[in-house]
C-alpha cells in the first residue's frame with residue numbers, strides 16, 4: 371500500500387478545501403479523509419508502531435490528533451460559510467438524546483369559571499369587558515351613591531393610593547364608565563380582580579375576583595334579574611337543584627337591593643368552616659338606582675336596569691369543592707394543575 375506523510379496530507383487537504391464550493395464537496399472530503407479506507411487510515415497504516423519507541427509513538431499521536439482536529443475545524447468553518455451559521459448549530463445537536471419532558475400548564479380555577487360564565491352570559495346577549503384595577507374614588511364610590519361621609523364606605527375597607535386613586539373594592543366601579551361610554555340599552559359583564567383591606571379567613575381574601583353584570587333597557591324589572599340569575603346558576607352548576615334564597619340587601623347603588631345566597635355545596639347546608647351558616651353569600655344584586663343612571667348619562671324616566679356583583683372566587687370554591695379561599699393565591703402549581711381535566 372502506498373504510504374503518505376503528514377506533510378503530504380496537510381498540503382493536499384489545504385488545496386482541496388480551497389476548491390470546495392458546495393456542501394457536497396465537504397461531504398466528499400469527509401469521506402475521502404475520514405472514511406474507513408480514507409487518508410487518515412492510510413496515514414496510520416504507513417507507520418509500524420511495533421518498531422517505534424514510546425517517544426516516537428507519542429510524537430506521532432500528537433501530530434496525528436492535531437492534524438485531524440485542524441481538518442475537522444476547517445471543515446466546520448468552511449461548511450458554515452457555505453450554508454450559513456446554522457450549519458454549525460445543526461451539527462452540534464445530538465438527535466439521539468431523549469427529548470426534554472415538558473410540563474403542561476393549567477388554567478387557574480377562577481379563570482376556568484370566568485371563561486365558563488363569559489360563555490353563558492354571551493349566550494344571553496351580554497358583552498364581556500375588562501376595566502381598570504386602579505380607579506378614581508368617584509367611580510368606586512361617589513358615582514355609586516356612596517359619598518365621602520356615607521356609612522356604606524365602611525362596608526368595603528379600601529386600599530388608598532397616595533395620588534387619591536383606589537384599588538377597586540368591587541367591579542361595580544365599571545358601572546358608570548360603561549353607561550357613559552355605551553349608553554342604553556346595554557348588556558355587559560365585567561369579570562375582574564378586587565382588593566379589600568380585610569382580615570383573611572377561609573372565605574375572605576384581600577385579593578379576590580368578582581363578576582359585575584349590568585343590564586339596562588326599557589321596562590327591565592326584578593323578574594328579568596331573577597330569570598338571568600336562575601339561568602346562570604343552573605348552567606354553571608349543571609344541575610337544577612342548587613338551593614337559592616333571596617334576602618333584602620342594602621347597597622346604595624341599587625333600589626331595591628338583594629342578597630342571593632346559595633346553599634353551601636360543601637356541607638349540603640349543614641354549616642361548615644367555610645360557610646358557617648349553611649349558606650354562601652354569592653350574588654348581591656338589585657335594580658340600578660336612578661342616580662347611578664343619571665351619573666352615567668342615561669335617562670331614568672326612560673330606562674331601568676339591574677346590576678349584580680357575583681363573587682367569582684367564591685363561585686369557584688363551590689364549583690370545585692375548594693374549602694379554603696387562600697389556596698387560590700398560594701401560587702402552588704400542585705393546586706392549579708388539579709383542574710386541568712375540567713378545561
Ligand code: FA5
Pocket residue numbers: 526539540541542566568573574575576578579580621624627651652653654655656677678679680681682683684695
Ligand atoms: C359588592 O361588592 C357590590 N358591588 C355587589 C353589587 C353589585 C351589589 C351590583 C348590587 C349590584 P359585596 O361587598 O357583598 O358587594 O361583594 C360581592 C361578592 O364578592 C360577595 O357576595 C362575595 O361573594 C364576594 N366577596 C366580597 N368580599 C370578599 C372577600 N374578601 N373575599 C372573597 N370574596 C369576597
